[in-house]
Amino acid sequence: MxxxxxxxxxxxxxxxxxLASLLFGAGTxxxxxxxxxxxxxxxxxxxxxxxxxxxxxxVIGMATGLALGVAGALLQTLTRNPLAEPGLLGVSAGSAFAVSLAILLGASTATLTTLISQVGALAGCGLVVAATRIQGAGQDPVRLVLAGATLTGLLLSLSSLLMLIDQRAADEIRFWITGSLAGKRWDQLTATMPSLLLAGAIVVGVARPLASLALGEKVAMGLGHKPGLIRLMVIVAVALLVGGATALAGPLVFVGLVVPFVARSLAGADIRKTLWLCLPIGPAMIIAADTLSRLLVTPSEMPLGVITAVIGAPVLMVIIRARRIPAL
Structure with a gap:
């Protein structure tokens, strides 16, 4: 009940x-x-x-929040680390760097941006999983976050460097650094929907095996699952989700941390129940943050990434300062 x-x-x-997003805005x-x-x-x-x-x-904010929330829950369960989050561990930054490089080279279509964004997210996700294989990093949540923060800082610095190379592309690249939903069009969502739907299908298929993998590789193998295949499918799903979300709204941090944290506190450790709660919580967080970004400095707007960081940073501190960081 x-x-x-x-x-x-x-x-x-x-x-x-x-309702608040439709009723309130920065205009007159x-x-x-x-x-x-x-x-x-x-x-x-x-x-x-x-x-x-x-x-x-x-609608694009709903898709972005859903993608980042589900991706965060998958990544945390895969690495068995409650601090694993696409924005903290370099997945979003890898996606943003790939898009920034593509813009510098002349890419402009929404479809091409989505594809390149997902390739960058795939590379970042692969580095995250590789980091969990390093002795001690996978068992120490703080060490993994420090490694991810280093990777994120490096990629964002490279993205900023690209802005100095070509002033023409500087404004477009700045979008990927700060994150925003302003001026979004339906065709951008249409270009991203196939990959998001594919990721959703993968999540549905991998949810039960992933719940078994959370109990240990031997348990998962005893139930007839293949841990290697499960990890690969989760990596692909996370790359599709984060890449699509970054293509739509830029590299937003802390969303993939806060949403699974709240969902898990309400539903428990079962990844299937957590994923169900991420469906409304993720979009609600992004939409609320976007509404605040329009109201705090009217008639201008604050970058959406700033609002999500302000919301997420205290949650991260609460988790880190806990006496014992729970293992997933």
Missing amino acids: KTYRNYVATWVMLFLAC LELGQAFAVLTGQGTEDARFVVMELRLPRL
């Missing part, structure tokens, strides 16, 4: 976040005018703002 209440509460939270549109559009009325200008500007970034 308690789990059912948690599911209902999180979906209500997502609904309220979506009043609350009553925005609400009139949602009831089928409103002026043509108000309808344009709500349906053509706010609605696309709302």
Whole structure:
């Protein structure tokens, strides 16, 4: 019964976040005018703002939050480390660096950006898994995070260096560094959806074997699963999810840490229950952060990555300062 209440509460939270995203913004549109559009009325200008500007970034924000939340839960379970997070361990930074390099070389289409973003995420994810194989790193969450932070800093520095090479591409590259949902279009989501749907299919197929792998390789093998294949499928799913999310909104940190942490605190250690709760919590976090980014410095907007960092950093400190960091 308690789990059912948690599911209902999180979906209500997502609904309220979506409603706030459509009603509030950095422009001059009043609350009553925005609400009139949602009831089928409103002026043509108000309808344009709500349906053509706010609605696309709302749906893209939902896709981004869902992808990063699920990717974080998968990565934490795979590495058996509650601090594993795409933004902290270099996966998002690898994706952003690949996109920055592609922009410098002249790439511009949304499809090409998505593909390159996923290749960069795949490389970053591979380095994360390799780091867990280093003696002591996989068992020490803090050491793994320090290694990931080093990789992230290096890749972001290289991305910043690319901005100095070509001023023409500097503004586009800066998007991938700070993260934003402003000005997003439906065609960008359409270009990313095939890979996100493929990742979703992989997650559905790997959830049960991954839950067995969390109990140990011998247990998973005894149940007829192949640990090597499970890891490979999880890496591919994480790369597709993080690459797609980065292509849509840039390299956002801490989302993949906060969302699984909250979901696990509500559902327990079972990865299947955690994934179900990540579905509403991830989008709710991104949408709420995006709404705040529009309201804090009106009529301008703050970078979305700054808001997610402000939300996620205290959660990271709480986990690190715990007397005992739980193993997954």
